[in-house]
Amino acid sequence: MTGFEPRVFSGVQPTGNLHLGNYLGAIKQFVKLQDSFPCLYCVVDLHAITVPQNPVELENAIRDIAAAYLAAGIDPKKHIIFNQSRVRQHTELAWIFNCIARMGWLNRMTQFKEKAGKDREAASVGLFAYPSLMAADILLYRATHVPVGDDQKQHIELTRDIAQKFNNDYSDRIAELGVGVEMKVGDETVNGFFPLTEPLIGGEAPRIMSLRDGTKKMSKSDPSDLSRIALKDDADTIAKKIRKAKTDTEPLPDTVEALAGRPEAENLVSIYAALSGTTRSRVIEEFAGKQFSVFKPALADLAVEQIAPITAEMRRYSSDPGHIDAILRDGGERASEIAEKNMVHVRDIMGLLNR
Structure with a gap:
């Protein structure tokens, strides 16, 4: 991106046990990107409190996410690992972005509709407005790239809309x-304070689905423990969950295209490809x-081999x-230095006396 120092930002919510979808869709990508970019990896604890949390469980969950970052191979000396609430500028910029974003933009956010359910009137204001906080998380560091799953593309589009409106x-x-x-914005070269951040959606499994229903995303909140592989599961548990994973009765096809209409088969093939670092083809x-009586044991062995270390x-760090x-x-101190440097400019731009 012309003019901006390349920088990656991303984060994971500390809400329950981390699972294979979190690892393949996010953390594994984080590790790869640290060889190419300066990176900030955040535990987004302020996003977690958009719904009620047990304080003791939240503290432990924050540490669990940090332990997962470290266990996966992120280097906290070369890059920055921190929890969001340590850096007060996140909420300051989020309020400014609440005043930049339009109600119509937030009303179109599909994740709010999914999380709020039928009783939207009972949802917190924080749950409705958290896409503004997500935009602030990213743009506070003028991050040029964000590794995300494909279900988060809409939030990156909103981040770009907010950045462009502020710049305009x-x-x-x-x-x-x-x-x-x-x-560059299209064919035009313009001047702006915030970059138009690009999503990085990589790998063969940008969205890992439930082991019990291939049409639904793998989730911490699914009532069935068999729907997900937790990063804390032991080898026997991983093998059991893969053995019980829902499939159809047909053998695996000879082309990727023939997986269409077979969501459970497609999901397991995608997981195998992502774990092995190869392609679905x-x-x-x-x-x-x-x-599947042949494929599932091979997948179980691969999953254990990749996840067990x-x-x-994680247990050692925890x-x-x-x-x-x-x-x-x-990490919070280092992130705060970058954040405050940028916020001084934001306050000056808006006419907020701050020095």
Whole structure:
């Protein structure tokens, strides 16, 4: 992106046990990106409190996400790992963005409709407005790229809309203060303070589905424990869940296209591809014509091989909460330095006296 220093930001909510979907759809991508970009990886605890939380469980869940980041291989010395609530500028910029975003934009957010359910009037204002906080999380660091699952694309589009409206609304002031950066918007080169962040949706399984229903996303909140593989599951539990995963009666086809209309089969093939670092086409080549009685044990062995070392490392880190807290504290201080530098400019742009 022209003019902006490349930077990655992303985060995971501390709400319940991490599962395979969190790892393949997010954390595994985080690890790969740290070799190419400066990265900030956040435990987004302020997003978690849009619904009621038990304080003790929330504290533990925050540490669990940080432990997962570390266990997966994110380097807290080269990059920044922190929890969102340590950096007060997140909420400050979120309020500013609440005043930039339009009600119609937020009304179109499909995740609010899904999470609020039928009784939308009983949902918290925070649940309705949290896409503005997500935009603030990203743009506070002027992040140019965000690794997300494909179900989060709408939120990145909203982040871009907010950034573009801010840049347009305050274009004269940005130019006057000389704090803008040149960037391409379509065929035009414009000057703006915030980048139009790009989503990074990678891998063969950008959205991992339930093991019990291939049409639904794998979720921490699903009442069936058999619907997900938790990162804390032991080898026997992982094998049992894959063995009981819902499938159809047909053997695996000889092309990826032939998986269409077979959501459970497609999901298991995608999981295999993502875990092995290959493509779905390669998986199909290997297992074409095979029954699930052959494929499932191979998938179970692969899942155990990939997840067991992470589980062991998570347990090791979790046994020393003081060490995790020190990493989060250090990361929070480093993130705050970047955040305040950018917020000084935002306040100046808007005419808010702050120095």
